[in-house]
Amino acid sequence: MTALRVVIVDDEEPARNRLRELLEDCRAELPHTIAGEAANGVEGLQIVTASEADVVLVDIHMPEMSGIEFARHLQILERPPAVIFVTAHDRYAVEAFEVNAVDYLTKPVRAVRLLTALKKAATGARLTRGVLESIDPAPRRYFSVAERGRMTLVRVSDVVYLRAELKYVTLRTQGGEYLVEESLTQLEQEFGGVFVRIHRNCLVARRSIRGVERGAETEGEAGWSVVLEGVEEKLPVSRRQWAQVKSLVS
Amino acid sequence: MQSIRQNDLPDALPNFRNLGVMSRILVSVNALALLFALARSREIGEFAAKVTEIAGSLEPILLVVVILLYAGSTLLKRLAYVHGLLAVLSIVLAVTAALFPLRTLLGGSGEWRELVWSLGHAALGTGAIAWYFHLRNRAFSPAISEARLQALQARIRPHFLFNTLNAVLSLIRKDPKRAEGALEDLAALFRTVMVDNRQLIALGDELSLCRQYLNLEQLRLGDRLRVDWRLDPAIEKALVPPMLLQPLVENAVYHGIEPGIAPGVIEVRIERRDDRLWLQLANPYHEDYQHRQGNHMALANIRERLQLHFDVEASLDTRIADGRYEIGIAIPYRTSL
Numbered sequence: 296m297t298a299l300r301v302v303i304v305d306d307e308e309p310a311r312n313r314l315r316e317l318l319e320d321c322r323a324e325l326p327h328t329i330a331g332e333a334a335n336g337v338e339g340l341q342i343v344t345a346s347e348a349d350v351v352l353v354d355i356h357m358p359e360m361s362g363i364e365f366a367r368h369l370q371i372l373e374r375p376p377a378v379i380f381v382t383a384h385d386r387y388a389v390e391a392f393e394v395n396a397v398d399y400l401t402k403p404v405r406a407v408r409l410l411t412a413l414k415k416a417a418t419g420a421r422l423t424r425g426v427l428e429s430i431d432p433a434p435r436r437y438f439s440v441a442e443r444g445r446m447t448l449v450r451v452s453d454v455v456y457l458r459a460e461l462k463y464v465t466l467r468t469q470g471g472e473y474l475v476e477e478s479l480t481q482l483e484q485e486f487g488g489v490f491v492r493i494h495r496n497c498l499v500a501r502r503s504i505r506g507v508e509r510g511a512e513t514e515g516e517a518g519w520s521v522v523l524e525g526v527e528e529k530l531p532v533s534r535r536q537w538a539q540v541k542s543l544v545s
Numbered sequence: 546m547q548s549i550r551q552n553d554l555p556d557a558l559p560n561f562r563n564l565g566v567m568s569r570i571l572v573s574v575n576a577l578a579l580l581f582a583l584a585r586s587r588e589i590g591e592f593a594a595k596v597t598e599i600a601g602s603l604e605p606i607l608l609v610v611v612i613l614l615y616a617g618s619t620l621l622k623r624l625a626y627v628h629g630l631l632a633v634l635s636i637v638l639a640v641t642a643a644l645f646p647l648r649t650l651l652g653g654s655g656e657w658r659e660l661v662w663s664l665g666h667a668a669l670g671t672g673a674i675a676w677y678f679h680l681r682n683r684a685f686s687p688a689i690s691e692a693r694l695q696a697l698q699a700r701i702r703p704h705f706l707f708n709t710l711n712a713v714l715s716l717i718r719k720d721p722k723r724a725e726g727a728l729e730d731l732a733a734l735f736r737t738v739m740v741d742n743r744q745l746i747a748l749g750d751e752l753s754l755c756r757q758y759l760n761l762e763q764l765r766l767g768d769r770l771r772v773d774w775r776l777d778p779a780i781e782k783a784l785v786p787p788m789l790l791q792p793l794v795e796n797a798v799y800h801g802i803e804p805g806i807a808p809g810v811i812e813v814r815i816e817r818r819d820d821r822l823w824l825q826l827a828n829p830y831h832e833d834y835q836h837r838q839g840n841h842m843a844l845a846n847i848r849e850r851l852q853l854h855f856d857v858e859a860s861l862d863t864r865i866a867d868g869r870y871e872i873g874i875a876i877p878y879r880t881s882l
Binding site for chain 1: 704707711803833
């Protein structure tokens with residue numbers, strides 16, 4: 296059996312040091328190597344993809360990207376590592392872990408518990424989006440795009456619009472375009488007030504809307520287009536969504 | 546059988562140097578007088594005349610009594626409740642009797658029957674006010690116990706305790722000296738939280754508690770946590786309710802520092818302006834993290850305790866400006882009870 300590759304993600308340095316010490320204590324019984332450590336989720340995702348880690352120990356409560364969001368992004372990888380959540384005190388999350396039989400450790404962590412969790416991790420079931428959402432329904436701060444073993448993160452606040460195309464959704468930022476495998480309806484639910492639907496296949500970021508422009512009226516479209524901040528393109532508004540869009544721009 | 550709760554907060558005379566108490570006395574006595582005038586008059590014209598008549602004899606007495614109570618407040622405080630009440634009653638009766646000759650100037654007869662009549666009303670009025678303060682005391686005493694209990698649970702977040710213990714564990718093998726220091730700070734912090742803290746304490750003590758707490762947080766958060774102290778050196782002896790600042794500093798770390806990757810500054814500014822002590826606290830404001838639990842518990846708790854200690858003489862305001870969350874507290878500057 297080859298040694299497990301473990302990655303540690305925690306924003307507090309003493310907490311990372313402590314996990315390293317405990318891992319050392321477990322090494323005799325369970326061979327493993329520490330493939331890297333990170334102080335936040337964004338760095339953590341780069342390290343995990345670069346090192347092809349088998350297990351990630353991740354704190355839930357971190358700035359910028361919570362441990363739960365971190366785990367959601369991991370799931371787009373072809374072969375995501377097992378995740379062991381670590382938390383000091385988060386009653387709500389702990390209840391959700393218990394309900395969904397997700398493995399977690401409480402701080403201060405005990406070496407025995409860590410060992411059990413590591414052994415189980417190798418055979419553990421893959422986390423699903425539904426389970427992670429039930430643990431923390433807060434909207435993500437990033438979209439993740441996996442390409443050839445690398446992961447690109449796009450800030451939700453940088454996205455100008457989202458457009459459904461066949462089985463993908465195109466994310467458009469001022470700087471580029473990305474394809475993600477998500478459903479527009481689910482995105483609309485997750486990000487509620489941030490995006491507004493202007494068409495059956497299109498959500499636009501509220502703060503990017505500059506105004507509307509009269510265009511040619513065609514079947515199913517109201518003959519109006521949305522003008523956007525930082526993007527040349529003008530997006531057609533459907534007749535059904537026109538009332539809502541109009542109330543936004545007036 | 547007497548319960549422990551009842552012993553907890555015995556009846557006591559109100560603090561006659563408190564603005565709130567003073568205004569309550571003045572307002573309620575005058576309200577009583579108005580009711581009395583209303584009861585004794587049959588028409589509007591008569592009511593106005595009655596009010597003038599009563600005010601003429603009542604207000605001088607009331608003013609002198611209030612001044613005497615203010616002056617004698619320290620002496621009165623030493624007496625047992627019942628003795629204190631009797632002393633207050635004697636003061637009221639003595640003043641009423643002493644000022645009785647004034648009544649003849651206002652058209653009174655000056656007869657002894659009228660004197661007895663006045664003394665009777667004075668005694669009734671005093672009784673009514675004493676009853677009112679007694680009820681008020683009753684109404685607030687469960688709040689004190691409640692506030693204390695709630696405080697014990699809310700002040701030190703479990704989140705903080707477990708994270709700190711974890712950080713101390715990380716030091717034990719590599720830096721045992723630092724681990725010792727951290728555990729000592731933690732013990733000191735819990736000792737203060739666990740004692741009965743209804744008495745005012747010196748601000749200097751509260752500040753050292755805050756420093757111990759921040760030392761522990763520094764251990765975990767390192768460079769991310771920066772504190773800018775701006776303290777007027779003359780304020781160390783000022784009396785404040787215990788755990789006035791620590792929960793606010795803890796909130797500042799939890800809501801202002803932890804959610805940020807970049808270093809954040811907590812600013813603590815305390816100064817004396819005339820007879821007021823001003824405490825101001827500011828920390829970075831992270832809009833996205835407002836759903837974090839326990840946001841307003843500590844604040845509501847402190848607001849309630851300030852009211853119990855200082856009544857209307859304390860104020861607590863919060864605002865969000867330039868990406869920072871600010872709390873301002875003003876209380877009377879005092880160095881002795």
